[in-house]
Amino acid sequence: MEPDLQTRPLGLYIHIPWCLGRCPYCNFYALDYSRSAFADYYDTLLQEKQLWMDGGIQALSSVYFGGGTPSLLSAEEIKLILQDLELLPGAEITMELNPIQINEKYAQALASTPVNRLSLGVQSMRDEDLRYLGRRHKAGEISQKLQILREAGFTNISADFIYGLPGSHSAETVASLGKLLEMTWEHISCYLLELTEDGPLAKDICRLPDDEELCRQYEQICRLLKSKAYHQYEISNFAKHGRESRHNLLYWEGNDYLAWGAAAAGYFRGRRYQNAADIARYRAAVLAGTKGGIIDEDAQDEQDYIMMRLRLVKGLDFEEYKARFGRDFSQGRQARIRKLKQMAFITGDAAGLRLDPRAYFISNAVIAELL
Secondary structure, eight states, X not given: OOOOGGGSOEEEEEEEOEESXXXXXXXXXXXXXXXXXXXXXXXXXXHHHHXXXXXXXXXXXXXXXXXXXXXXXXXXXXXXXXXXXXXXEEEEEEEEEOGGGOOHHHHHHHHTSSOOXXXXXXXXXXXXXXXXXXXXXOGGGHHHHHHHHHHTTOOOEEEEEEEOOTTOOHHHHHHHHHHHTTSOOSEEEEEEOOOOTTSTTGGGGGGSOOHHHHHHHHHHHHHHHHHTTOEEEETTEXXXXXXXXXXXXXXXXXXXXXXXXXXOEEEETTEEEEOOSSHHHHHHHHHTTOOSOEEOTTOOHHHHHHHHHHHBTTOEEHHHHHHHHSSOTTTTTHHHHHHHHHTTSEEXXXXXXXXXXXXXXXXXXXXXXXX
């Protein structure tokens, strides 16, 4: 039997789209910061919260403030958002931080809130990379910023790292990551740079490393992190023991999560939805008493489940799949599974199926064969 909705973990994602300056590579919904517009948005966010509170929300296992730049929120604004929400004991409350905003005053104020996990947008330990990516901090500042957060009492801190920059090579990429790992982090997320043809960096698409070089960078990143006692639990994510991102695991394991804020996407009671990716339309919807955004009628729950599960190192569990969808995973897929096993792209047993580490870099193509 599938677990009752009330017994599943429930997360909450809160989108703060404002930025002090737009990074040219970012594909998330974000806007240039304006204090007055930010204040109006914050009021709308609190109204959206009330809509959900009026309908009743079960206890939350995690909350994630993402952006944009959620560290534009003051400590008091964070507290007010979280006020009256029921949090499970030990709930994970994550906030993304821009390194340029970290100082002793803000760190101490943040420590007075329920936030207990931080994610820093470091991206690189090479200043030339940071300039290209439009980041305002310097590589040499990260150690001091991290120390400030440690002294404020934070013990669960993640760093984001980007690889695959135009013209990059594995040696310099691994050296940059090596400098990052000279510091102590509980979690590392490593993301491949993706440029779009309509984005500010479109002219550099032709300079991106080829697949062979990207695969080399990825494999060397994985080896280095393993040598530093980080275990890989998802294609792009590595953690010290017990420090996996519990909120992101909700996504990958197919559990429910609410989404508040413009452009925020959620999954609740078997339906995917997204709030309007426009401040005015988002505000109008909230003022009209609409919660749950726009339902994605075309969402394929089964396909999404397979894609997310196979991104996890532990893979897809056959019993859980059958409990959720009412049939065996192998039904109609025997030939494809056999072919992918022969190619050494997947491994499995009677309990489940998982990607072979050699297939992580081409995971999208491999998983597509099983949809």
